[in-house]
Amino acid sequence: MTDTGKIEAVIVAGARTPIGTAFKGTLKDTTAMELAQVVVEEVQRRSGLDVAQIDDIILAESNYGGGDIARHAAVVAGMLQVPGQSVNRHCAGSLTAIGNAAATIIAGAEKAIIAGGTNSSSTAPWQKFRTPGTVDDYTEKWMPPTHPNTPEAPNMDMSITVGWNTAQEAGITREEMDAWAVRSHQRALAAIEAGAFKEEIVPVQALQADGSRVEFTTDEHPRRDSTPEKLAGLKVLHPEIEGFSISAGTASGINDAAAAVAVVSSELAAEQGLTPLATVKAWAASAVDPARTGLAVLDVIPKVLDRAGVSIAEVALWEINEAFASVPVAACKKLGIAEELVNVLGSGCSLGHPVAASGARMVISLIHELRRRGGGIGVAAMCAGGGQAGAVVIEVPTETL
Numbered sequence: 001m002t003d004t005g006k007i008e009a010v011i012v013a014g015a016r017t018p019i020g021t022a023f024k025g026t027l028k029d030t031t032a033m034e035l036a037q038v039v040v041e042e043v044q045r046r047s048g049l050d051v052a053q054i055d056d057i058i059l060a061e062s063n064y065g066g067g068d069i070a071r072h073a074a075v076v077a078g079m080l081q082v083p084g085q086s087v088n089r090h091c092a093g094s095l096t097a098i099g100n101a102a103a104t105i106i107a108g109a110e111k112a113i114i115a116g117g118t119n120s121s122s123t124a125p126w127q128k129f130r131t132p133g134t135v136d137d138y139t140e141k142w143m144p145p146t147h148p149n150t151p152e153a154p155n156m157d158m159s160i161t162v163g164w165n166t167a168q169e170a171g172i173t174r175e176e177m178d179a180w181a182v183r184s185h186q187r188a189l190a191a192i193e194a195g196a197f198k199e200e201i202v203p204v205q206a207l208q209a210d211g212s213r214v215e216f217t218t219d220e221h222p223r224r225d226s227t228p229e230k231l232a233g234l235k236v237l238h239p240e241i242e243g244f245s246i247s248a249g250t251a252s253g254i255n256d257a258a259a260a261v262a263v264v265s266s267e268l269a270a271e272q273g274l275t276p277l278a279t280v281k282a283w284a285a286s287a288v289d290p291a292r293t294g295l296a297v298l299d300v301i302p303k304v305l306d307r308a309g310v311s312i313a314e315v316a317l318w319e320i321n322e323a324f325a326s327v328p329v330a331a332c333k334k335l336g337i338a339e340e341l342v343n344v345l346g347s348g349c350s351l352g353h354p355v356a357a358s359g360a361r362m363v364i365s366l367i368h369e370l371r372r373r374g375g376g377i378g379v380a381a382m383c384a385g386g387g388q389a390g391a392v393v394i395e396v397p398t399e400t401l
Contacts, residue, residue: 008266009102010276011394013046014364015039015202016259019219019352022121026216027256029122029207032061035258035357036073036118042202043114044077047262048274051079055110058085058101059260060093060117062356069118088356090146091323091382092285092390093117094259095359099283099392101263111268116260116360123256146290146385153291153387159237162383163246163324166294170330174245177325178231181250181349184322185226188346192219196345196372200364221253221352250325252348259360278367278394281377282308288387294327296389297381298334304379304391316376317341317369319362322348323383331381345369358382363392370396 017035020027027035036059044054057079059070071084089096094117101115129142149155152165167177191197197219206216226249234247269276284304288296297320305311312335320328320342328347332339345351345365348358359380366378375398381391 007106007108009105009263009280010266010269011261011278011280011367012048012264012269012274012276013043014200014261014277014367015042015046016200016357016361016364017204017257018201018216019221019354020216020256021221021352022254022256025220025256026206026214027120027122027204029209030120030204030256031123032118032120032258033069033072035120035204035256036069037076038202038204039116039118039258039260040073040114041077043260043262047264048272049112049262049264052081053112054079054082054114056083056085056104056113058087058097058113058115060087060089060097060356060359062088062090062093062119089285089388089390090385091321091353091355092359092384092388093356095283095363095380095382095390095392096285098261098263098280098360098363102280102283105263105265112262112264114260114262116258117356118258119354119356120256121254121354147387150291153293158323159246159251161290162294163251163326164238164241164244165291166324166326166330167245169292169295170326170333172326172329172333176329177245177250178228180325180329181322182226182228182231184325184343184346184350185222187344188219188222188350189224191345192222196369197365200368219351221255222346222350246324246326250349252321252323253352255352255354257354257357257361259357259364261360261363276397277371278396280392281395282393283391285388285390287389290387293383293385293387294324295330296383296387297327297331300389300391301331301335301379301381304381304393308393310377310393312337314377315341315379316373317344317366317378319343319347319366319378319380321353321358321362321382323353325349327383359390359392363394366394367396374398
């Protein structure tokens, strides 16, 4: 509890797995359930709380199948008394999970919640779908749509819905996006080499195709050979569209990972002698027309800052997910955010975008980097399928180094 007697939601621990490259990387045979178990167990251990003190687990799981992975993780971690809640706000799911945890704690309903997300693009199931009004068998490969399919916002082609539409509306050139993506790789590789992620990562004993296990410890998606010249030479994804400027190089990766934090009441933290790593100051979600999905961050950032009572100038560091490079470029251009403060450790284009886990990964990385810099306010924001966006504001104590 704070000096004013108000209960706050504080983060006392966080952990994430290394990020794997989907279908061909080290985690390609490791399920979302296994990844969730790894981070849930590690976050509980790092938190200093007993298993019996965990009130709930909230995990985003995007399109994984709706089987409630949060409860699955609780059971395998021996937390039989802990229920589990699954969240689906696509890319912004784990930011929503953290916000929901904070809201529940501030309301006084619970005292300790593990919140985050887990994503295995490599092993995600495909559903079958029968076209309504027919008697056909359930044979069509199908994924639940985020929004009604339209030419300007195709459901299964975010290069148009997010990348291209954002670049067009914000007046972003291919050269600007290529430069941002190259810098993202450079920053990610520099962070890895400096050991910036070591504290936040928990190794995974990753299953291999031959049945063996290997210890996976380091993000594998960043490319050392990424240069402006190479990105400029990549073909655009839709050459049939006049002026189309989005290439694979300025798109986020398809990835596997899990990430979570322990959110507890300030009252419980004081009682247990736990050191708050950060306070969750505010959280928000917003939505726009699905065709403007990448621009949804332009709405959610002012909304969450207003809720936190802080200005853009007061934010020390930003994580604005690179679903496509056009998204953070647009946010910086339109909102006046300094590029040098955004994604300083890399983001979706380099580290990758394990959809349901990315938001929690961003929050964890912000916490650790802000601690290294002496504290301050951090904002994690991202667009999400169907025209949505999510954001979380945290504050790392200035005395925490």
